[in-house]
Amino acid sequence: MHWSETVARELIERKGLQVIETGTSISGIPHIGNASDVIRGDAIRKVLLERNADVDFIWVADDSDPFRKIPKGMAGLGEYLGFPVKDIPDPDGCHESFVDHYVDGFLSNLKEFGVEPKSYSATELYRSNAFQEGIETVLKRSGEITEILNKFREEPLPEDTVFWSPICENCGRIASTKPTGVDGFMVSYVCQDTEISGGRVKGCGFEGESDIREGRGKLPWRIEWAVRWKHFRVTCEPLGKEHASAGGSFWTSRIISKEILGWEPPIPVIYEFFTLNGEKISSSKGNVITLGNWLDICEPEVLKYSMYKRLKKQRDIKLSSIPALVDEYDRAERVFFGLEEGGDGEGRIYELSQVKKPEKLQVPYTLCAVLSQVVSDLNLDEITKRLERQGYRDYSRERLRNRIKLAGEWSRRYGPSYLNFRLIDEEKAEEAKEQLTADERAVLRKIADELDKDLGAEGLHKRIYEISRESGVKPSGVFRAVYHVLVGKDRGPKAALFILSLDPLFVKNRFK
Ligand SMILES: [Zn+2]
Ligand SMILES: [Zn+2]
Incomplete structure (x- = not known):
């Protein structure tokens, strides 16, 4: 059973309206790590709806917190340190405030992930008196709350603490x-x-x-959280494991909710966080990727897929390895469409990750990165023709068009140098040819002869090895010759796939 199904079952046993609360601190730039809270919460919403439960799905912008750290590149905001985040101006000047700027972007990106919670601002909740009853209770019973908090503190709070x-x-x-x-x-x-x-x-x-x-x-965070649960009647709360460590805020908020406010605390869904390129995601250090950055290079479903896998595992997003994430997603797609045996509920995770009705693509991301660079104007009919030579026939054209655009952008920004190439012109190719041995030139002519045979990428790959053996030129030498005359470099995309992605006439002329 997927984790969201286990949680949904527990919630349904609790009965009544299910309220899933998610939230994001806006004291830095909201990034993918923040989004995992609300994207994961959405999986539970989906499963509850499948089971005909009543569900409310909410998101609260924690915009009343103090501005504690300056995001990298925003030194101009230095004078606002210690102000409520809500009162910081928009550094770009296009919105009324810093919060509006980032919340607008975050929510509209989330929409593209198919995630649309009811959104609230903590500041506005305070100003509209939504929490007044809770705050009064907190102030009246602050002695008891101090006792609860002190159970978890090394340095106790004074008895007369005002919350x-x-x-x-x-x-x-x-x-x-x-x-x-x-x-x-x-x-x-x-x-x-x-x-x-x-x-x-x-x-x-x-x-x-x-x-x-x-x-x-x-209110201080641990108390505000409990007051929010009571106010919204929250039954389910996804949270990062930093809140769930021994003595972490979740456990104290829980006691306050139950003993002081009389609300049965929500069922927690505890997850591990994401890192970016092996480091902690941090706006103050500038190690950040936003949902918008992701949408420039990859499909939303792929990120959702990796968020919906096992929760208790820290995952790293390595921007240079996006193709590996997409390959894993594509494998789950084959499982979902019954083209391959699967394990670990991959097909179900794939299904939960969908934004629209699922449509098959199965054209590898790396191949799309290559195609984006060899077909002028990304002409889809031309691309389709070239894919056909490699054996790809049955796929969604709309998804293909989109993936080619994304993979192209990815290879420009983060791709390895061999995936970033330019086909060299005749003159440069002539120079490259002069550097080849007679045997190497003969090998290229032989490869050219294979190009009319409709071998597919795998078949051509095999033939290149056979030709290499027959001619006594090592495979590494053959590949180098191929790249030299095409892109003027020692390395390039996988040779057979690359050759078949190019205009057949062009390759033949060049190799001959
Ligand atoms: Zn003052
Ligand atoms: Zn703005």
């Missing part, structure tokens, strides 16, 4: 305010210098009062 971070009325920062007392709805505070992960935030010294009914502030 409300006001926004300073004078300077607008949220990281620098320290609550000093509470009287009814009013929390008094002082604005003072504070150390946060991205540096020191200067306090303005202001002493003021924050009326919780105005919602200009926020």
Whole structure:
């Protein structure tokens, strides 16, 4: 059974409306790692719907958090350190704020992944008093909450801790305010210098009062999470394993939800995170790939496929190895269409990853990268002809067109040098030919003779080896000769596949 089906079964036993909550911190650029939360949540939504359960699928932008670290390349935002993220301006100037800029992009990209949660802004939830009842309870029962939190802390919180971070009325920062007392709805505070992960935030010294009914502030994360569950009646929460470690926020929020707010906590769906090119994904370090970046180079279904595999395994997205991810997806496609035996529910994962009605493609991504560079104007009829010579006949033309565009973009940005080539002109080819031995030239002429025989890529590959044996020229020498006269380099795409992707007349003339 797929993990989403196990979760769905558990949820259905809980009965009633199922509310899946996902969320993303907007204190940096929302990236693929953030998206895995909501994309994975969507799989559970799909399975619940298949089973006729009532489902609500929500996403909350954590935009009331303090701006803690400056994303790489945005030094101009330095003065906003410690402000609520919601109050930072758009560095590109095209939206009202930083949050609007990134949330708009994130949600519209998610739509292309077929994922459309109801979206909320944490700031707006506070300002519209959605959490007021919860906040009042928290302030009234703060002694008990302190006790709960202290069970998980090495350095205990003082008994009179006030769980409300006001926004300073004078300077607008949220990281620098320290609550000093509470009287009814009013929390008094002082604005003072504070150390946060991205540096020191200067306090303005202001002493003021924050009326919780105005919602200009926020609850600490572990408490906010519980208040949100109660407010939205959340029954299912996907979360990264950093929240689920021993003493992690999920476990404390759970107790607060149950014991203080009287809401049965949601069923957690704990997942491992993604890394990018072997490193932690981080906007402050500039190691980021957004959903939009992904959509420039690959189909959304391929990323969904790798997110829907086993949850408890850390996965790396290596941009130079995108073809390997696509090959794995294509294998699952064969399993889904009954063309190959599968294991581990690959066909089901493929099905859950679909954005539209599934259509077969089965033209390898690397071949598409080659075709994108050898057919002028990406003429689809010409491409179809060349694919036919390699034995590809039954596929969705629309998907083909799209994959060729994506694979071409990928090879330009991240592809290995041998996949980035340009066919050399006659003059350069003449020079290359002069460097070949007589035997090598003879081999090329023999290969040219094979090109009318409709051998397919595998057949031609075999013939090249036979010709190499017959002529006493090592295969490595044959391949080098092929690449030298075509692209003027020692290496290139797999030879047989490459030759058959080119205009047949052109190759024949060149080899002769
Ligand atoms: Zn903008
Ligand atoms: Zn201040």
